[in-house]
Amino acid sequence: MSIFTRRHFIGSIGALGAAGSVPGVLAANPRATGAMTKEITGIEKEAASFANPLRLPGSSGLFGVLPVSEFREVQVVRSEIEVLPGRRTPFLAYVVESGGKKFLNPAILARRGDEMRVRMINRIDQPTVIHWHGLSVDSRNDGNGLKVVPPGRSMDYDFTLRDRSSMYWYHPHAHGYIPQQAYHGLASLLFVEDDDESALRKELDLALGDTEIPLVLQDREFDAQGRLRYAPTAAQSFGGWVGDRLLVNLTEQPFIEAGRRIVRFRILNGSNARNYRLAFVQGGRPLGFFLAGTDGGLLAQPLRIDQTFIAPGQRLDVLVDLREADPGLPVTLASLTFDPMHNEGGHGMGHTGHAAPPMAHMGHGQHGAARAAEPSHPMAMEGDARALMRIDLKPSAKYERRMPTALSSLPAVTASANPPRRMQLGHNDKGNWTINGQVFDPKVAALSVQRGARENWLIENAERSMPHPMHLHGFLFRVIERLGSPATVRELAGAKGLLPQDLGVIDTVHVWPGESVRIAIDFAHPHAGDQDYVFHCHTLEHAEAGMMLRYTVKA
Numbered sequence: 001m002s003i004f005t006r007r008h009f010i011g012s013i014g015a016l017g018a019a020g021s022v023p024g025v026l027a028a029n030p031r032a033t034g035a036m037t038k039e040i041t042g043i044e045k046e047a048a049s050f051a052n053p054l055r056l057p058g059s060s061g062l063f064g065v066l067p068v069s070e071f072r073e074v075q076v077v078r079s080e081i082e083v084l085p086g087r088r089t090p091f092l093a094y095v096v097e098s099g100g101k102k103f104l105n106p107a108i109l110a111r112r113g114d115e116m117r118v119r120m121i122n123r124i125d126q127p128t129v130i131h132w133h134g135l136s137v138d139s140r141n142d143g144n145g146l147k148v149v150p151p152g153r154s155m156d157y158d159f160t161l162r163d164r165s166s167m168y169w170y171h172p173h174a175h176g177y178i179p180q181q182a183y184h185g186l187a188s189l190l191f192v193e194d195d196d197e198s199a200l201r202k203e204l205d206l207a208l209g210d211t212e213i214p215l216v217l218q219d220r221e222f223d224a225q226g227r228l229r230y231a232p233t234a235a236q237s238f239g240g241w242v243g244d245r246l247l248v249n250l251t252e253q254p255f256i257e258a259g260r261r262i263v264r265f266r267i268l269n270g271s272n273a274r275n276y277r278l279a280f281v282q283g284g285r286p287l288g289f290f291l292a293g294t295d296g297g298l299l300a301q302p303l304r305i306d307q308t309f310i311a312p313g314q315r316l317d318v319l320v321d322l323r324e325a326d327p328g329l330p331v332t333l334a335s336l337t338f339d340p341m342h343n344e345g346g347h348g349m350g351h352t353g354h355a356a357p358p359m360a361h362m363g364h365g366q367h368g369a370a371r372a373a374e375p376s377h378p379m380a381m382e383g384d385a386r387a388l389m390r391i392d393l394k395p396s397a398k399y400e401r402r403m404p405t406a407l408s409s410l411p412a413v414t415a416s417a418n419p420p421r422r423m424q425l426g427h428n429d430k431g432n433w434t435i436n437g438q439v440f441d442p443k444v445a446a447l448s449v450q451r452g453a454r455e456n457w458l459i460e461n462a463e464r465s466m467p468h469p470m471h472l473h474g475f476l477f478r479v480i481e482r483l484g485s486p487a488t489v490r491e492l493a494g495a496k497g498l499l500p501q502d503l504g505v506i507d508t509v510h511v512w513p514g515e516s517v518r519i520a521i522d523f524a525h526p527h528a529g530d531q532d533y534v535f536h537c538h539t540l541e542h543a544e545a546g547m548m549l550r551y552t553v554k555a
């Protein structure tokens with residue numbers, strides 16, 4: 001066995017690698033044999049022909065990097081960009097002109113403690129509003145959609161970026177328009193940096209856009225003219241819209257070159273509804289990597305894993321040591337096969353017949369294995385094995401940095417003595433998704449909490465349901481335990497049923513059918529007066545179909 005094969009093997013059984021003693025290292029993957037090798041080989045074959053250089057944040061243009069101090073006026077406009085080579089795709093964009101340069105969907109760069117002072121001008125023909133996903137700001141600045149900006153009008157944001165260092169993001173939040181506007185282009189990144197972040201970059205010699213690469217994962221469908229297609233049927237409005245083309249930073253079939261060193265990927269699932277089971281693979285095997293952070297910043301220490309789910313809205317901060325890879329082969333970022341668990345109806349499961357039958361477009365668990373065997377499926381479904389990006393290894397300068405053993409310190413998980421507040425996820429017979437049996441009403445606060453209270457919430461998903469990435473505005477939170485997880489999830493879970501990203505500070509928790517997930521929220525914040533926020537599923541079609549509630553934090 002060569003050194004590389006042995007390292008792969010160590011990675012795939014979740015041994016400690018360079019990280020030293022890491023708690024919660026995950027168990028062996030039960031599929032890690034013949035079937036897995038075949039699946040990964042197919043993914044690598046798909047990636048071999050990827051020929052488009054990945055779009056990277058530069059000094060202007062699409063995803064141009066802009067310091068928050070220069071992000072003073074942003075216009076929401078209709079525009080066009082070249083998504084597919086040689087075609088102009090009509091698009092919605094956040095546009096900033098600064099220092100004689102034009103930025104489309106700028107990646108905003110801020111230091112913890114900086115002020116955000118920006119005027120948003122709505123130049124499209126629909127109401128819109130910017131929501132800063134993951135930032136804990138007061139409700140006026142949250143852009144939660146309880147107030148929206150009509151066409152031709154503007155809104156001023158003014159707040160302090162007081163959150164932990166992480167990759168946050170911003171997107172529209174006008175109820176009734178969220179999935180369409182996000183799908184048509186309105187979404188980008190916001191980096192907050194603090195001392196832990198600076199220390200990590202220094203320790204590993206990382207530079208944003210070069211050895212630290214943001215990856216925005218989105219799926220889209222295009223018509224023959226290269227226009228985005230978004231026309232959900234009743235079933236797709238209920239189940240979620242899944243596109244057949246996978247884009248990374250709006251690049252289809254992308255590749256990058258990377259040196260044999262530690263490379264950092266900051267990954268956002270910016271899809272409306274699609275989940276991914278991410279792995280880095282090479283030579284028919286998963287290449288282990290380190291989870292360094294989640295939605296709300298760095299973990300206490302890097303966690304060695306070989307795959308993890310990422311649901312809409314979630315972010316992963318990942319370190320890949322490409323010195324572990326075989327220098328003679330590319331590495332592929334993949335989404336491995338999984339059962340998407342669209343168990344919301346049909347299939348003779350005693351279902352009562354709501355307005356939205358299960359959709360042919362989307363995968364249903366029991367067919368997962370069969371579908372994986374035909375990689376060139378015209379309508380690639382959620383849960384299919386897919387290549388996302390190829391990483392070509394290039395010779396690089398000597399690099400001797402080691403994986404750090406400590407990254408940050410996390411706020412405590414506070415198990416409350418009181419019984420948890422229960423959030424029951426389900427659906428009604430009218431094609432609505434519900435929380436505690438209720439459909440979203442923006443005029444009504446479904447619950448209120450006391451500012452400064454520490455609560456536990458128990459989010460319980462029905463068996464006949466879908467996975468729901470539940471997102472809380474206003475506060476980040478911790479996960480205490482997962483109960484009743486389906487096999488798909490248990491395979492990847494450690495102590496207390498927790499998944500890798502459950503170990504971090506998060507703003508979106510993925511709750512699978514049949515699961516009960518207990519989370520701890522500390523409702524302390526510096527904002528005087530009552531504040532209103534929302535709690536919703538980040539599968540954007542589910543939020544539109546009612547899976548959102550308004551809550552008040554009483555001063």
Ligand code: C2O
Binds near residue numbers: 473534538
């Ligand atoms: Cu990313 Cu309420 O949203």
Ligand code: CU
Binds near residue numbers: 132133472
């Ligand atoms: Cu949000």
Ligand code: CU
Binds near residue numbers: 466468547
């Ligand atoms: Cu949902």
